[in-house]
Amino acid sequence: MNAPIPRISIRGLSKRFGHKVILDHVDLDIMPGKSTTVIGMSGSGKSVLIKCILGLLKPDSGEILVDGENWLGLPEHEQLHRMRRVGMLFQAGALFDSLSVWENVSFALLRQGVDKKTAKSRAIEVLEWVGLHDIEDKVPAELSGGMAKRVGLARTICHKPDIVFLDEPTTGLDPIMADVINHLIVRLHKDSGTTILSITHDMKSAAMISDHIALLCHGSIHRQIAAHELESDQDPMLRQFIEGRAEGPINCSSWGKQIEEAIQR
Numbered sequence: 077m078n079a080p081i082p083r084i085s086i087r088g089l090s091k092r093f094g095h096k097v098i099l100d101h102v103d104l105d106i107m108p109g110k111s112t113t114v115i116g117m118s119g120s121g122k123s124v125l126i127k128c129i130l131g132l133l134k135p136d137s138g139e140i141l142v143d144g145e146n147w148l149g150l151p152e153h154e155q156l157h158r159m160r161r162v163g164m165l166f167q168a169g170a171l172f173d174s175l176s177v178w179e180n181v182s183f184a185l186l187r188q189g190v191d192k193k194t195a196k197s198r199a200i201e202v203l204e205w206v207g208l209h210d211i212e213d214k215v216p217a218e219l220s221g222g223m224a225k226r227v228g229l230a231r232t233i234c235h236k237p238d239i240v241f242l243d244e245p246t247t248g249l250d251p252i253m254a255d256v257i258n259h260l261i262v263r264l265h266k267d268s269g270t271t272i273l274s275i276t277h278d279m280k281s282a283a284m285i286s287d288h289i290a291l292l293c294h295g296s297i298h299r300q301i302a303a304h305e306l307e308s309d310q311d312p313m314l315r316q317f318i319e320g321r322a323e324g325p326i327n328c329s330s331w332g333k334q335i336e337e338a339i340q341r
Protein backbone atom coordinates (compact mmCIF):
# COMPACT_ATOMS: atom_id res chain seq x y z
CA MET A 77 0.00 0.00 0.00
CA ASN A 78 1.25 3.51 -0.86
CA ALA A 79 2.21 5.75 2.05
CA PRO A 80 -0.25 8.65 2.49
CA ILE A 81 0.88 11.94 0.94
CA PRO A 82 1.39 14.76 3.45
CA ARG A 83 -0.93 17.73 2.99
CA ILE A 84 2.12 19.97 3.49
CA SER A 85 5.68 18.77 3.07
CA ILE A 86 8.53 21.16 3.75
CA ARG A 87 11.81 19.88 2.33
CA GLY A 88 15.26 21.37 2.96
CA LEU A 89 13.90 24.90 3.44
CA SER A 90 16.68 27.42 4.06
CA LYS A 91 16.56 31.17 4.55
CA ARG A 92 19.21 33.65 5.57
CA PHE A 93 19.25 37.42 5.95
CA GLY A 94 22.74 38.64 5.07
CA HIS A 95 25.12 36.37 6.96
CA LYS A 96 22.48 35.40 9.51
CA VAL A 97 21.14 31.90 8.88
CA ILE A 98 17.54 31.70 10.12
CA LEU A 99 16.32 28.43 8.57
CA ASP A 100 18.84 25.73 7.75
CA HIS A 101 17.35 22.80 5.81
CA VAL A 102 14.03 22.61 7.63
CA ASP A 103 12.10 19.37 6.99
CA LEU A 104 8.53 19.02 8.24
CA ASP A 105 5.53 16.93 7.15
CA ILE A 106 1.96 17.73 8.10
CA MET A 107 -0.58 15.04 7.31
CA PRO A 108 -4.12 15.85 6.07
CA GLY A 109 -6.49 16.83 8.85
CA LYS A 110 -3.74 17.05 11.47
CA SER A 111 -2.87 20.00 13.65
CA THR A 112 0.86 20.64 14.01
CA THR A 113 2.39 23.35 16.14
CA VAL A 114 5.93 24.66 15.73
CA ILE A 115 7.36 25.91 19.00
CA GLY A 116 10.64 27.70 19.54
CA MET A 117 12.32 30.63 21.19
CA SER A 118 11.64 34.21 20.17
CA GLY A 119 13.66 34.92 17.06
CA SER A 120 14.12 31.23 16.21
CA GLY A 121 12.48 31.72 12.81
CA LYS A 122 8.89 30.54 13.31
CA SER A 123 7.35 33.53 11.53
CA VAL A 124 9.97 33.36 8.77
CA LEU A 125 8.98 29.71 8.24
CA ILE A 126 5.27 30.56 7.84
CA LYS A 127 6.08 33.55 5.61
CA CYS A 128 8.15 31.30 3.34
CA ILE A 129 5.30 28.78 3.10
CA LEU A 130 2.83 31.56 2.27
CA GLY A 131 5.13 33.03 -0.39
CA LEU A 132 5.57 36.28 1.57
CA LEU A 133 9.32 35.60 1.78
CA LYS A 134 11.41 33.86 -0.85
CA PRO A 135 13.46 31.01 0.63
CA ASP A 136 17.06 30.56 -0.56
CA SER A 137 16.45 26.88 -1.23
CA GLY A 138 14.06 24.06 -0.49
CA GLU A 139 10.60 22.90 -1.50
CA ILE A 140 7.11 23.35 -0.17
CA LEU A 141 4.86 20.62 -1.46
CA VAL A 142 1.11 20.75 -0.97
CA ASP A 143 -0.53 17.41 -1.77
CA GLY A 144 2.73 16.58 -3.56
CA GLU A 145 2.77 19.74 -5.74
CA ASN A 146 5.66 22.21 -5.36
CA TRP A 147 3.89 25.55 -4.81
CA LEU A 148 7.16 27.52 -4.95
CA GLY A 149 7.71 26.38 -8.53
CA LEU A 150 4.31 27.58 -9.77
CA PRO A 151 3.74 30.79 -11.74
CA GLU A 152 2.41 33.61 -9.54
CA HIS A 153 -1.20 33.46 -10.81
CA GLU A 154 -1.29 29.70 -10.11
CA GLN A 155 0.10 30.30 -6.62
CA LEU A 156 -2.60 32.92 -5.97
CA HIS A 157 -5.27 30.51 -7.15
CA ARG A 158 -3.97 27.76 -4.81
CA MET A 159 -3.97 30.24 -1.92
CA ARG A 160 -7.78 30.15 -1.96
CA ARG A 161 -7.38 26.90 -0.04
CA VAL A 162 -5.46 28.71 2.68
CA GLY A 163 -6.54 30.77 5.70
CA MET A 164 -4.09 32.80 7.78
CA LEU A 165 -4.50 34.26 11.25
CA PHE A 166 -1.88 36.97 11.73
CA GLN A 167 -0.37 37.57 15.14
CA ALA A 168 -1.48 41.20 15.38
CA GLY A 169 -4.90 40.54 13.84
CA ALA A 170 -4.11 42.65 10.76
CA LEU A 171 -7.70 43.88 10.46
CA PHE A 172 -8.24 46.77 8.05
CA ASP A 173 -9.21 49.85 10.10
CA SER A 174 -11.25 51.43 7.33
CA LEU A 175 -13.43 48.37 6.70
CA SER A 176 -16.37 47.19 8.80
CA VAL A 177 -16.12 43.93 10.71
CA TRP A 178 -18.16 42.02 8.12
CA GLU A 179 -16.08 43.40 5.24
CA ASN A 180 -12.93 42.32 7.08
CA VAL A 181 -14.33 38.84 7.74
CA SER A 182 -15.50 38.27 4.18
CA PHE A 183 -12.47 39.97 2.57
CA ALA A 184 -11.35 36.82 0.71
CA LEU A 185 -14.89 36.13 -0.54
CA LEU A 186 -15.35 39.71 -1.78
CA ARG A 187 -12.00 39.47 -3.62
CA GLN A 188 -13.19 36.25 -5.24
CA GLY A 189 -16.20 38.19 -6.60
CA VAL A 190 -18.87 36.85 -4.24
CA ASP A 191 -21.77 39.35 -4.07
CA LYS A 192 -22.01 41.59 -1.00
CA LYS A 193 -25.28 40.13 0.33
CA THR A 194 -23.96 36.56 0.28
CA ALA A 195 -20.60 37.64 1.69
CA LYS A 196 -22.22 39.55 4.56
CA SER A 197 -24.53 36.68 5.43
CA ARG A 198 -21.56 34.23 5.48
CA ALA A 199 -19.60 36.73 7.63
CA ILE A 200 -22.44 36.90 10.17
CA GLU A 201 -22.63 33.08 10.23
CA VAL A 202 -18.89 32.77 10.96
CA LEU A 203 -18.96 35.60 13.51
CA GLU A 204 -21.69 33.69 15.36
CA TRP A 205 -19.51 30.57 15.18
CA VAL A 206 -16.77 32.44 17.08
CA GLY A 207 -19.36 33.69 19.59
CA LEU A 208 -19.78 37.27 18.33
CA HIS A 209 -23.26 38.66 17.68
CA ASP A 210 -24.46 41.99 16.25
CA ILE A 211 -20.99 43.40 15.64
CA GLU A 212 -20.84 43.07 11.86
CA ASP A 213 -21.32 46.80 11.22
CA LYS A 214 -18.76 47.94 13.80
CA VAL A 215 -15.22 48.98 12.85
CA PRO A 216 -12.06 47.33 14.33
CA ALA A 217 -11.36 50.36 16.61
CA GLU A 218 -14.53 49.51 18.55
CA LEU A 219 -13.34 45.96 19.39
CA SER A 220 -11.50 44.66 22.47
CA GLY A 221 -8.32 42.59 21.91
CA GLY A 222 -10.21 39.32 22.44
CA MET A 223 -12.99 40.34 20.06
CA ALA A 224 -10.45 41.41 17.42
CA LYS A 225 -8.71 38.04 17.69
CA ARG A 226 -12.03 36.24 17.22
CA VAL A 227 -12.86 38.48 14.23
CA GLY A 228 -9.41 37.57 12.87
CA LEU A 229 -10.20 33.88 13.32
CA ALA A 230 -13.59 34.36 11.62
CA ARG A 231 -11.79 36.00 8.68
CA THR A 232 -9.30 33.13 8.55
CA ILE A 233 -12.04 30.53 8.02
CA CYS A 234 -14.80 32.51 6.26
CA HIS A 235 -13.90 31.20 2.78
CA LYS A 236 -13.74 27.59 4.09
CA PRO A 237 -10.02 26.94 3.64
CA ASP A 238 -8.81 23.38 4.16
CA ILE A 239 -5.36 24.57 5.30
CA VAL A 240 -5.05 27.10 8.08
CA PHE A 241 -1.95 28.86 9.45
CA LEU A 242 -2.12 30.40 12.90
CA ASP A 243 0.61 32.82 14.00
CA GLU A 244 0.65 33.09 17.81
CA PRO A 245 -3.15 32.67 18.15
CA THR A 246 -3.20 33.47 21.89
CA THR A 247 -0.51 36.16 22.18
CA GLY A 248 -1.63 39.26 24.03
CA LEU A 249 -4.82 37.69 25.38
CA ASP A 250 -5.80 37.15 29.02
CA PRO A 251 -5.81 33.46 30.08
CA ILE A 252 -9.60 33.12 29.80
CA MET A 253 -9.78 34.63 26.31
CA ALA A 254 -6.77 32.50 25.32
CA ASP A 255 -8.78 29.45 26.44
CA VAL A 256 -11.77 30.58 24.35
CA ILE A 257 -9.52 30.86 21.27
CA ASN A 258 -7.91 27.46 21.95
CA HIS A 259 -11.36 25.84 22.19
CA LEU A 260 -12.43 27.46 18.91
CA ILE A 261 -9.30 26.12 17.19
CA VAL A 262 -9.97 22.62 18.56
CA ARG A 263 -13.59 22.86 17.32
CA LEU A 264 -12.43 24.05 13.88
CA HIS A 265 -10.05 21.11 13.67
CA LYS A 266 -12.57 18.52 14.85
CA ASP A 267 -15.65 19.79 12.98
CA SER A 268 -14.12 20.46 9.59
CA GLY A 269 -10.96 18.32 9.52
CA THR A 270 -8.92 21.38 8.58
CA THR A 271 -5.14 20.88 8.41
CA ILE A 272 -3.60 23.38 10.80
CA LEU A 273 -0.04 24.67 11.18
CA SER A 274 0.40 26.96 14.17
CA ILE A 275 3.39 28.70 15.64
CA THR A 276 3.50 29.70 19.27
CA HIS A 277 5.54 29.79 22.45
CA ASP A 278 2.39 29.38 24.57
CA MET A 279 2.87 25.77 25.70
CA LYS A 280 -0.66 25.47 27.14
CA SER A 281 -2.08 26.43 23.77
CA ALA A 282 0.31 24.10 21.92
CA ALA A 283 -0.69 21.15 24.13
CA MET A 284 -4.38 21.86 23.63
CA ILE A 285 -4.64 22.54 19.90
CA SER A 286 -2.05 20.12 18.46
CA ASP A 287 -1.78 16.52 17.32
CA HIS A 288 1.96 17.01 16.84
CA ILE A 289 4.51 19.45 18.20
CA ALA A 290 7.79 20.33 16.48
CA LEU A 291 10.64 22.22 18.14
CA LEU A 292 12.40 24.67 15.82
CA CYS A 293 15.84 25.30 17.22
CA HIS A 294 19.17 26.52 15.80
CA GLY A 295 17.59 26.76 12.35
CA SER A 296 16.04 23.32 11.96
CA ILE A 297 13.33 21.06 13.36
CA HIS A 298 15.20 19.51 16.25
CA ARG A 299 12.41 17.22 17.46
CA GLN A 300 8.85 16.29 16.52
CA ILE A 301 6.55 14.44 18.94
CA ALA A 302 2.88 13.63 19.45
CA ALA A 303 1.27 16.26 21.71
CA HIS A 304 0.47 13.63 24.37
CA GLU A 305 4.23 12.96 24.72
CA LEU A 306 4.92 16.55 25.79
CA GLU A 307 5.21 15.77 29.49
CA SER A 308 7.10 12.49 29.15
CA ASP A 309 9.56 13.23 26.33
CA GLN A 310 13.08 13.50 27.71
CA ASP A 311 14.84 15.30 24.86
CA PRO A 312 17.10 17.82 26.66
CA MET A 313 16.35 20.76 24.32
CA LEU A 314 12.61 20.14 24.41
CA ARG A 315 12.68 19.90 28.21
CA GLN A 316 14.70 23.11 28.49
CA PHE A 317 12.22 24.95 26.31
CA ILE A 318 9.10 23.59 28.02
CA GLU A 319 10.49 24.21 31.48
CA GLY A 320 11.72 27.68 30.49
CA ARG A 321 15.33 27.36 31.65
CA ALA A 322 18.05 29.73 30.43
CA GLU A 323 20.67 27.06 31.19
CA GLY A 324 20.80 24.05 28.88
CA PRO A 325 21.71 22.85 25.41
CA ILE A 326 19.72 25.56 23.59
CA ASN A 327 22.28 28.21 22.77
CA CYS A 328 20.84 31.51 24.04
CA SER A 329 24.11 33.42 23.64
CA SER A 330 23.24 34.88 20.24
CA TRP A 331 20.02 36.30 21.70
CA GLY A 332 22.00 37.67 24.66
CA LYS A 333 24.34 39.36 22.19
CA GLN A 334 21.38 40.87 20.29
CA ILE A 335 19.98 42.33 23.53
CA GLU A 336 23.41 43.78 24.47
CA GLU A 337 23.70 45.34 21.00
CA ALA A 338 20.20 46.80 21.24
CA ILE A 339 20.96 48.37 24.64
CA GLN A 340 24.19 49.91 23.32
CA ARG A 341 22.44 51.45 20.28
Ligand SMILES: Nc1ncnc2c1ncn2[C@@H]1O[C@H](COP(=O)(O)OP(=O)(O)OP(=O)(O)O)[C@@H](O)[C@H]1O
Nearest residue numbers: 093098116117118119120121122123124125276277
Ligand atom coordinates in the same frame (compact mmCIF):
# COMPACT_ATOMS: atom_id res chain seq x y z
N1 LIG B 1 12.67 40.75 6.69
C1 LIG B 1 13.67 40.49 7.54
N2 LIG B 1 14.89 41.02 7.36
C2 LIG B 1 15.92 40.74 8.20
N3 LIG B 1 15.81 39.92 9.26
C3 LIG B 1 14.62 39.36 9.49
C4 LIG B 1 13.48 39.62 8.66
N4 LIG B 1 12.43 38.89 9.13
C5 LIG B 1 12.88 38.24 10.22
N5 LIG B 1 14.18 38.51 10.44
C6 LIG B 1 15.03 37.95 11.50
O1 LIG B 1 14.84 36.55 11.52
C7 LIG B 1 14.89 36.07 12.86
C8 LIG B 1 13.69 35.20 13.13
O2 LIG B 1 12.53 36.03 13.16
P1 LIG B 1 11.07 35.46 13.36
O3 LIG B 1 10.14 36.62 13.34
O4 LIG B 1 10.81 34.36 12.40
O5 LIG B 1 11.17 34.85 14.83
P2 LIG B 1 10.03 34.12 15.66
O6 LIG B 1 10.55 32.76 16.02
O7 LIG B 1 8.73 34.17 14.94
O8 LIG B 1 10.00 35.05 16.96
P3 LIG B 1 8.77 35.49 17.91
O9 LIG B 1 8.37 34.26 18.66
O10 LIG B 1 9.40 36.51 18.79
O11 LIG B 1 7.68 36.05 17.03
C9 LIG B 1 14.99 37.30 13.77
O12 LIG B 1 16.33 37.45 14.16
C10 LIG B 1 14.56 38.43 12.87
O13 LIG B 1 15.19 39.62 13.23
